Amino acid sequence: MKVVLAFDSFKGSLSSAEAGAAAARAIHSVFEDASCDVIPLADGGEGTVVAAVDAASGTYETLQVTGPLGKPASAIIGLIRERQSAELTAVLEVASICGITMVPAGQLDPIGASTRGVGEAVMQLLDRGIRRFVIGLGGSATNDGGMGMLAVLGAVFRDSEGRSLSGCGGELQRTVSVRLSGLDPRLADCAITVATDVGNPLCGPDGATMIYGKQKGASPKQQVMLDKGMGSYAALIEAASAASWQSNPGAGAAGGLGFALLAIGGVIESGAGWLMSIAKLRERVRGANWVLTGEGRSDSQTLYGKLPIHVAAVSEEAGSRCILLSGSLGEQMDELEKRFHGCFSIVKEPASLEMCINQAEELMELAVRQLFRLLRGSER
Structure with missing residues (x-):
């Protein structure tokens, strides 16, 4: 299994690289031989x-x-x-x-x-x-x-x-x-x-x-x-x-x-376009079974050119399936769902923003581990 991990940063909690690394650890805990390509990205902001x-x-x-x-x-x-x-x-x-x-x-x-x-x-x-x-x-x-x-x-x-x-x-x-x-x-x-x-x-x-x-x-x-x-x-x-x-x-x-x-x-x-170009994202998603992307919060603003939308478009061009994993999900979910094969929040329970920020790494690992356990079960 080949998985590309192309996250934006989660402002105040996880850098793009940290989010990708946490997701990769979770995937390897379920699929030991999975090939995980972590590609740090941003859209001009933090990271x-x-x-x-x-x-x-x-x-x-x-x-x-x-x-x-x-x-x-x-x-x-x-x-x-x-x-x-x-x-x-x-x-x-x-x-x-x-x-x-x-x-x-x-x-x-x-x-x-x-x-x-x-x-x-x-x-x-x-x-x-x-x-x-x-x-x-x-x-x-x-x-x-x-x-x-x-x-x-x-x-x-x-x-x-x-x-x-x-x-x-x-x-x-x-x-x-x-x-x-x-x-x-x-x-x-x-x-x-x-x-x-x-x-x-x-x-x-x-x-x-x-x-x-x-x-x-x-x-x-x-x-x-x-x-x-x-x-x-x-x-x-x-x-x-x-x-x-x-x-x-x-x-x-x-x-x-x-x-x-x-x-x-x-x-x-x-x-996002400039960074994806120098990171050779288009080349790296070819042949990927799954592409994971996300940001601190995904909502209507995401639809107007935020990084995850760009990653989803490149994934679709390459014939790869793209999943959105963000800190939280806001309005216009029906439109976001049209761009991704699944949209998920990594938050597991009602919690303060401070708690979510402090636990962002473990929350990412937990969410990705459960997602790929589900994918493993569907392959049987």
Whole structure:
């Protein structure tokens, strides 16, 4: 029996590799001679760096940057050589630079949070001669439209009194002038892949603030204020660039950081698609009896391009059967069932989120062991 284990991370509990390893142990406890291929994956969010380094046999480095709320932070980045180019590519994920899991409980602050750390990471890598970047946009704590990043890279923002602004969500509405001529000229020589599977535009009811602002701590009143500020800030940048990116799918990713990366020449690409390509997922699922995938929670958002949907599509192309195993299952299960041969939650009983997180590894093993015991029985 050949089984491919291609999970996303289970945020706050299991990395993609840990989820796959736990599932493999469970399968081997039932089918000792099973061939289990663990393929760490991500869709641009948490785990993107680990998945990329694993897939491309790259290396890790640590950069010192400013975290989302202004405190020093250590960000892990990956250095890889993609098949398409012999050049060194730096892989960054905003989840480890200005990520929501970096903010202590009860301290989320979309007004004060900034993407300055992303700009600092890019500047350090430019100084080392890196000109190829893949930046994963999932899991940010910020809603500043990438203003903080652009400020570090040389853009100048001023308020009505001529004071320079450093870039945070609360300064969007205060910005009355933008100068982009000071952007680091080395950016013109860069290839920047913006890895995300979020298709939201920058502003409006489906934009960064109105869809994701609440989970970053914004009240309804703050969401309206931030969205209005985002629109005026973006209009100034587009006027200075004589271009338009606000409506581009993905411009609203990471609190509008996608928009700012488009403004400096970035190209949006499916994070899951990019990682599956370098991990050679299509080749590795051929001949598999089963493919297991999953994430922390699967619901209606999964249907709009989250990693498990991509894995299911690749499995179907290869003629392999795909099963979804996630921490929990939400709305639109009837639609999810159409994409998989089975959809399961690994939670075994009513429990607190904290308990589920702490027991995630054993819960995964238990669920997979029971599933493959059932499969073994069906073969008799």
